[in-house]
Amino acid sequence: MSEAQSLQAPNSNSETGQPYELSDELQARVDTLDLNETVEHAKENGYGLIRNPSSLEFNDRLREAILEVADGRRSANLLLGKHPIFAEVVMNPKILAMAEVLCGKGPLLSQLTCSVRGKGARALPLHADQNWTPAPFPVHNQIATFCWACDEFTKAGGATMVIPGTDAHRRHPDPDEVAEHKGAIATACPAGSIVFWNGSVWHGNWPRTIEGERVVLHMTFGRMSLRQIENYRFLDAAWLKDKPYAMRVILGREDGLSVSA
Ligand SMILES: [Fe+2]
Structure with missing residues (x-):
């Protein structure tokens, strides 16, 4: 990994910056990784897509590893250390760059889990991931979730649903909004892509209505500032x-x- 693609330790001083305002160093990394469009999309919509984070061969190996670790279960957690490939995934330069865009310098890996959803898997109701934070949510995003889609994401396949731009509400959806999920779209993408979103945007899952399995690696990163000293x-x-x-x-x-x- 080149110097330009490596993550730096957080600053301990108090910087001022607007959300999605990048340091020169991070901007250079975003340029190198061809992520400018992805950053812009996330800024406008609260979510985005990372295309080709690795090869399709890597995607196939990741899918196999998840199925091996899940061992017939629908999910498994605390994956780092359970198979060597997971350490490779969380060091992916595109993931690390976007984690820093969304959570600031020195983002912390908060969760690494997987899910295997077959036909009939139910919908996941609309929500925002920024739990334990009362509304209004802070201007600076606190957590970011990345889903590595080992299989193609389609609405019928149970893709993540998202309502673009709802992060601007800076609150969780109310029960009526959850039931209606007005404006929700499917985060359709080819196998081997990553769908990600910030902690404020409203999202959930469509139910899976087709045969086969949807295998996904879920990664959550958090801002380091609330870590216990x-x-x-x-x-x-x-x-x-x-x-x-x-x-x-x-x-x-x-x-x-x-x-x-
Ligand atoms: Fe979520």
Whole structure:
């Protein structure tokens, strides 16, 4: 990987910048990777498409690896380390560049999961991914989700649905908007493409009505600024035993996150 394509550590100073305003270094990387159109599309619509992130041969190997790890299940999580190919995917220069565009310098890998959806897989209702954040959502995007489509994305195949531009609402959809999903389109793309979206845009899944399986690798990146400055993971059950519930809450032991199995 060339220097221009590598990710840099975050700055600790306080910069001022508008969303989608790129540093010279990041702009050069976007130029090199031919991602200017992708950035513009994401800025306008809240989501986008990365074409040809790798070869079709790589896509086939990734699909095989996902099916191997899923082992007959519909999904599997905590994939990094479970097969060597996943480490290659998260180092993909186009993914890293777009993660930085959407989440700032030093984006953190938050989740790496897969899904295998067959005929009859139900629709996923409309939502925004930026959970635990009250509306109005911050101007600067906090998380970004990337779906590597190992199989072609079509509406009948259960592609991700998205309502372009709904990130401008800076809130989750209400129940009526979820039921109506007015303006929703399918993120149609060929096998081996990546569909991504920011944390505010409304999206879901169409149900799958055709034969075969839709195999997808899901990657979520988050802005690093809310990461705990000190790491208290070493405090074990014995230390926590006599502490109040609130202690577990402030250490993040009661939020259902940090999935470890
Ligand atoms: Fe989502």
